[in-house]
Amino acid sequence: MRKEVRVIQTAKGHYESTAWKELTPIEMEEVFSYKMCLVNVDSSREYQTILGFGGSFTDSSAHLLVKTSAKNRKEIIEAYFDKEKGLAYNMGRTTIGCCDFSLDPYTFIEEGDVELKTFDMSHDDKELVPLIKEAEALNGKPLKLLCSPWSPPAFMKSNNDINNGGRLLKKYYKAWAKYLVKYIQGMEERNIPLDMISIQNEPAAKQIWASCKFDSLEEAEFAADYLYPALKEAGLEKMKILIWDHNRDLMYRRVKESMSYPKMDEIVWGFAYHWYCSDKSENLTMVHEQFPTKHLVFTEGCVELINQSGSTSSKAGIGAWKHGETYGRNIINDFNNFNEAWIDWNLVLDETGGPNYVGNYCEAPIHIDTRTDEVSYNWSYYYIGHFSKYIEAGAKRILCRNDVERRVYSAAFKNPNGDIVVVVQNENNRRNRIGICIDGKGFNTELPAHSITTFILPA
Secondary structure, eight states, X not given: OOOEEEEEEXXXXXXXXXXXXXXXXXXXXXXXXXXXXXXXXXXXXXXXEOOEEEEEEOHHHHHHHHHSOHHHHHHHHHHHHOXXXXXXXXXXXXXXXXXXXXXXXXXXXXXXXXXXXXXXXXXXXXXXXXHHHHHHHHHTSOOEEEEEESOOOGGGBTTSOSBSOOBBOGGGHHHHHHHHHHHHHHHHHTTOOOOEEESOSSTTOOOSSBOOBOOXXXXXXXXXXXXXXXXXXXXXXXXEEEEEEEESTTHHHHHHHXXXXXXXXXXXXEEEEEOTTOOOTHHHHHHHHHSTTSEEEEEEOOEESSOOSSTTBOSSOTTOHHHHHHHHHHHHHHHTTTOOEXXXXXXXXXXXXXXXXXXXXXXXXXXXXXXXXXXXXXXXXXXXXXXXTTSOTTOEEEEXXXXXXSSEEEEEEEOTTSOEXXXXXXOSSSOEEEEEEETTEEEXXXXXXXXXXXXXEOO
16 A cells, blocks of 8 residues: 655745645655656664753743733644644743843842742742743643753852842852752642753853853852752752753863762763854754763754854844745754754744843744734744644654755655654755655655745655
8 A cells, every 4th residue: 555645845935824724735756757856764763762841931922922812822822833723832941041032031039038938939830820821721741841040149249239140159159059949849740840950051151141151160069069968858859960051162061070079970961052153953962972872962952043153043034935945954953963853942022022131133934913903923933843743742753864055955764653754954045856765665746936835654
């Protein structure tokens, strides 16, 4: 019996009505033409297990979803977490206290409270916690959630400021570890269990917003000698600890030095990273080859509208097609280099790319125009969907190579039920005629200019 391959495609020149367009199924053939470029898939060659996809529950996104209409709120939450209507997200990230995408810099204690007697999460109870609960209810089970701190309270830092970098003072390492544990416990009390924690968001950056610097050995010392013992004392030693949580460029040298610290191999589950400053996904393979038992998780990425310094920044403005291609290319290249999960940044932003208390405006997959209460979907939303809607948690990445000269990217996966999913992105200004070969059988097809296509071969 011949198998038919489902074909889902999004191509430039069309609008939302033809995003994720289901094309006529293609039959697999024993014999097809090799006289064209080839994407070759071998499902017997399996690599990492895929954990899933998700987005970040920021203060800004939660606030916008409170201010918008009930209809819009329902639509947007479904657009991300509904398995049929949306992106089928099963993961997420929370911020421990404020980040740049907060309405103001806040912490959970009063300034100077070393004993944490004033610890109070009521700020998050107003908008963030209800949003997470609503997303989990729609998903049908708890999300795999990673939490990350941007900064300790000002009095614990060398610069006495939540913003502008600074360092956690050594005398407050124990108090800060206890603070992080209290946040995890607080979320559990709210029936929101957390799965992972990273030591510090972007520990190598001094930012004008909430930030705190750790060098590689400081991060390791805090993780091994303070945070893990505090987690263990609280009965939370199963929390997965991730280090780095910053860009690909310095990733290899940072984690290599951090992992040289005593006990780190025992307590560290994996390495978190972002895409800013560097698109060199090969660095992930360097890390994987050095630490093959550890896990790689993408924890933040967006198109920056203010910063113009990197490959993921843009002057094109909100909604440009190339922003979607940025997502597709990075997702493919990172999975091909042993990434296991993709967690996007803000779920939703306003017409400016905010709100953001320092004006660090960015694009999100979905925006709400606060002047008109209209919802708009950017191309990044559809590009993410070409992966998240069809690649299930528990899928294995399988061997996928293509011999196209330039600007065509491909990756393949085997779902737990045996279905094979192949995603191919064409960034060229012209169409590409191509052969798709899966385990020796295949077909010939055409990739439109500036398109992304998901092919699904049933088990």
